[in-house]
Amino acid sequence: MPSHRLRAGCAATRSIFVLSLLPLSIVFGALNHRSSQIQDDHCGDAEGGTELQEVVFVIQSQRNSFHAQRAEERRAKLLRQAVELKVNPPTVLLLHSLNHNEGDWSIFPVLPLLFEAHGKTSSWFVFLEEETNVRVGQLRCTLSRFDAGKEWFLGKPLQDKEATIIHHYAFANDPSSFSYPDFAAAWVLSKPLIQRLASKVKEEPPKSDFTIDLKHEIALYIWEDGQGPSLTAVPDLCTDLETSLRARSCITTLSTHMPHCGDPVRKEDIFVAVKTCQKFHMERIPVVKKTWEKDAALLEYYSDYADPSIPTIDLGVPNTERGHCGKTFAILKRFARDVVTQADWLLIVDDDTLISLPRLRTLLRCYNPREPVALGERYGYGLGQGGYSYITGGGGMVFSRMAVSKLLASSCRCYSDNAPDDMVLGMCLNALGIPVTHSPLFHQARPSDYPKDLLVHQTPVSFHKHWNIDPVKVYYEWLAGNAGPTSHPSNWEWRAEL
Structure with missing residues (x-):
């Protein structure tokens, strides 16, 4: 055996011996860091590799101060990698500041x-979320495998297991036949495709008035009934945590499954308002009491009938079959009276909403209650024609006291008691210039309405609807416990299968 191989073998043996003396967390951290460095350097030197200055990163940022700061931190990390690689920097844009x-x-x-x-100077447009880490050296290598002169739509594919209401039951005969990108893994458009899409948007805006699941709707718009490209899967675009062993070969990883900004807010900091009506007192309220009511320090049930056994409060607003604007505005006014509560946060939920209050308390630590905050799952109406965003009510609507004060001080009112409360509030917030802050951890539908590969990298805060499920079982499978997946590993057995 050649001497240089012996020396290499001895060196490797010494390295293994030294590593064996270190804590496993340090060992794996060192290996991950060294592996990513080697891969980045190799990809960065790949012949014909994409130059970073040809790449535009678009961070899907939000106006809320917490999210804007996180996006700025992500931009700084991307630019710092370019400096470390000693290459010309890419363009990094924050979505919320592009056009106001x-x-x-x-x-x-x-x-x-x-x-x-940026079309004249750039070849690729990479969209990512604020928690998406990108190894830019590896990205250069991967992009070089694709002809930048052709239309490409790249990402980590998600497929529906069954037809779902949030996708308007699209592809009902074979839901898994259509792929759409997991935004958390980043997704990429080539210049020819973005050029065509830019012209198409001007000439033919998206047909639907409602924006519900943007990931799916973008993929449909690009696919254009089979006339445009389908999503091309890139296995290196991942949603594993950056500290995991599985993430070592990934271009993209996640920093966390839920933002952590310190100790959770106190139970007493959240006032919970449950909207119900007499016909659901015996059907839905028992589910709340069996599941998440115990985690609330301040909770009231609002109904069209005062039932002391629950108890419920009659706000004097008749029950309506469609929309509950009158009831919701009565709740806002009750919350604003300090004699009821002085809590910083108001949570409004339906009686068939399943929610984890401990996880919500953790999430709310990231937000400043002295700012006007409106938080939940964001939908949109008429956004292509100057419409507005709103929090879809079923997943839970969270408002800071400042936001409630501004809403009630404005001239915004319900045009009828049965108007859709979430959409009316969205119009009000838009008129006041208060941004609707989106969290993907709130869910308007049931767990079965979302791909497992999406939920696997979340710590869900809420789900909605009791239809065709055992809601108590769903709560304990998906929402019980503070930390999510690690608290209930049996609920996430399929992680290893993905």
Whole structure:
């Protein structure tokens, strides 16, 4: 055996011996860091590799101060990698600051702007979330495998297991036949595709008035009934935690499954308002009491009938079959009276909402209650034509006391008691310039309505609807416990299968 191989073998043996003396967390951390460095350097030196200056990163940021700060930190990390690789830096944009248009989060309105500003100098447009880590050296290598002169739509594919209401029951005969990107893993458009899309948006805006699941709707718009490209899977675009062994070969990873900003807010900091009506007192309220009511320090049930056995409070607003605007505004006014509560936060939920209050308390530590905060799952109406965003009510609507004060001080009112409360509040917030802050941890539908590969990298805060499920079982499988997956590993057995 050649002497240099003996020396290498001895060196490797010494390295293994030294590593064996270290804590496993340090060993794995060192290996991960060294592995990522080697891969980045190799990809960065790949012949014909994409130059970073040809890449535009678009961080899907939000106007809320917490999210804007996180996005700025992500931009700084991307630019720092370019310095470490000693290459020309990429362009890194924050979505919320591109055009100061509330609807820009839906991507479609900014496509013409992106192409006009960067189409001549850039070949690739990479969209990512604020928690998405990117190894830019590996990304250069991967992008070089694709012809930048052709239309490409790249990402980590998600598929529906069954037809779902949040996708308007699309592809009902074979839901898994259509792929759409997991935004958390980043997704990529080539210049020819973004050029065509920019022109298409001007000539033919998206047909639907409602923006519900943007990931799916973007993929449908690009696919164009089979006339455009389908999503091309890139296995290296991942959603594993950056500290995990599985993430070593990934271009993208996640920093966390839920933001952690310190100790959770106190139980007494959240006032919970449950909307119900007499016909559901015996059907839905028992589910709340068996599941998450115990975690609330301040909770009231609002109904059209005062039932002392629950108890419920009659706000004097008749029950309506559609929309509950009158009831919701009565709740806002009751919360604003300090004699009821002085809590910083108001949570409004339906009686068939399943929610983890401990996880919500952890999440709310990231937000400043002295700011006007409106938090939940964000939907949009007419965003391509100057519409507005709103929090979909079923997943839970969270408001800071400041936001409630501003809403009630404005001239905004319900045009009828049965108007859709979430949409009316969205119009009010838009008129006041208060951003709707989105969290993907709130869910308007049931766990079965979402791909497992999406939920696996979340710590869900809420789900909605009791239809065709055992809601108590769903709560204990998905929402019980503070930390999520690690608290109940049996609920996440399919992690290893993905």
